[in-house]
Amino acid sequence: MYCGTNPTALRSQKWIAESLIKLMAKKSYHQITIMDICKQADLSRQTFYNVFDKKEDILRFCLQSSCSEQVQHLIEQEQITVSEVVNAFANVLEENKGADALEAYEAAYRKELYLLVGPMLNRQINAK
Numbered sequence: 001m002y003c004g005t006n007p008t009a010l011r012s013q014k015w016i017a018e019s020l021i022k023l024m025a026k027k028s029y030h031q032i033t034i035m036d037i038c039k040q041a042d043l044s045r046q047t048f049y050n051v052f053d054k055k056e057d058i059l060r061f062c063l064q065s066s067c068s069e070q071v072q073h074l075i076e077q078e079q080i081t082v083s084e085v086v087n088a089f090a091n092v093l094e095e096n097k098g099a100d101a102l103e104a105y106e107a108a109y110r111k112e113l114y115l116l117v118g119p120m121l122n123r124q125i126n127a128k
Contacts, residue, residue, distance in 0.1 A: 001053060002052070009051050015042075016038075016043065016051065017062050019041035020032065020055075020058045020062070023037065029059075
């Protein structure tokens, strides 16, 4: 997945993500092809592969975009509890709840939450 600062690439990522979300309102995530997404976004497959490696990366991108505000809020707090982290991510899921979108978001959410909370739990356990 592209992680640079090129405005054109970032705009393409956004358009592709928006296209996936629009398509998910009409049919299941698993039924949507990369070609469907490219057609909806009016972008070429080459552009898709310039900014994403696979369809799942779009979900990761959507989740990261949705979470950035929640994460910023958590970072600004002096102390963060595991409960607050879980609630922040649960809020992101609730805000992005959609018919078939929820299942796909939940899978990406679980992985990202585990990666974030796991080290935090280890630090709390080691501090005791």
